Amino acid sequence: MNVDSEEALYKAPRTDVSQNQGRFRIHFNFPGQNLPDHDDHGYGPLATVVESFMDPDTLISMHPHRNDEIVSWVPAGVMRHDDREGNKLVTDPEHLMVMNSGRGFWHEERTLPDDPPLRMLQIFVRPHSLDFEPNIQHGPIPDFTANEWRHLFGPEGTDAPFYVRNDVHLYDVRLDEGTSVELPSIAGWDTYFYVFEGAVEANDTRFGETESGLLVNEDTVTVTAHEESILVAFVINPDAPITRQGTIGR
Known part of the structure; x- marks a missing residue:
């Protein structure tokens, strides 16, 4: 899948693919669409990055997922999770949740009336094989250190605090203006x-809130914050084997 060309950074604006269910709204970001003439909305194992909004006192009732690796990243507020395995979990800025749905996992999500409005990311990774044993991971994550990347998940067997079953790493960072x-x-x-919040510059190109960049062919790039900013970054093996039978992350 890796393109045979010189190193390049491809920018994409926010997509117009969304669903509005009133108190629950989602907006899909497709990393494969950054690359011109790419024939896949995803990019290797990374299927989609979904921006999710939940108003206070909202319930997304019990529903199944299959063959998706689903990561819930909450930079502010709370997302409450219940499942058929008896778990009652709260994901917030201090905790991450990874649902390795495998052959099937049922869950529901909610906010309480006194919870703040929620804006979060739900990340869908394509596993390398179908119908794994389902699993859920939930726990604390390291505190932010300003202007330093924080490693959140990686492939099984790495030193990341959480894992997904394919070749993707997730990092996040909070940048001060000018750093x-x-x-x-x-x-x-x-x-x-x-760019979840704020605005940054890379390779003389500005990336505003909800815009994204895809760097191909190995070389790294420096990003500079024009204002206080929050970014997530995914390091992806574009040639990893993938499945495309997930409930969402096809």
Whole structure:
């Protein structure tokens, strides 16, 4: 899948693919659409990055997922999770949740009346094989250190605090205005980043809130914050084997 060209950084604006269910709204971001003439909405194992909004006192009733690796990243507020395994979990800025749905996992999500409005990311990773044993991971994550990337998940067997069952790493960072960091990178892999809040510049190109960039062909890039900003970055093996039978992350 990796393109045979010089190193390049491809920018994409916010997509117009969304669903509005009133108190629950979602907006799909497709990393494959950053690359011109790419024939897949996803990019290797990373299927989609979904921006999710939940008003206070909202219930998304019990529903199944299958063959999706679903990561819930909550930079502010709370997302409450119940499932048929008896788990009652709260995901917030101090906790991450990874639902490795495998052959099937049922869950529901909610906010309480006194919870704040929620804006979060739900990340869908394509597993490398079908019908794994389902699993859920939930726990604390390290505190932010300003202007430093924080490693949140990676493939099984890595030193990341959480895992997904394919070749993707997730990092996040909070940048002060005027500060710079290099995008995370691995030789032979590519890096996709999404500006959750604020605005940054990379390779003389401005990326505003909800815009994204895809860096291909190994070399890293420095991003500089024009204002206080929050970014997530995914380091992806574009040639990893993938499945495309997930409930959402096809």
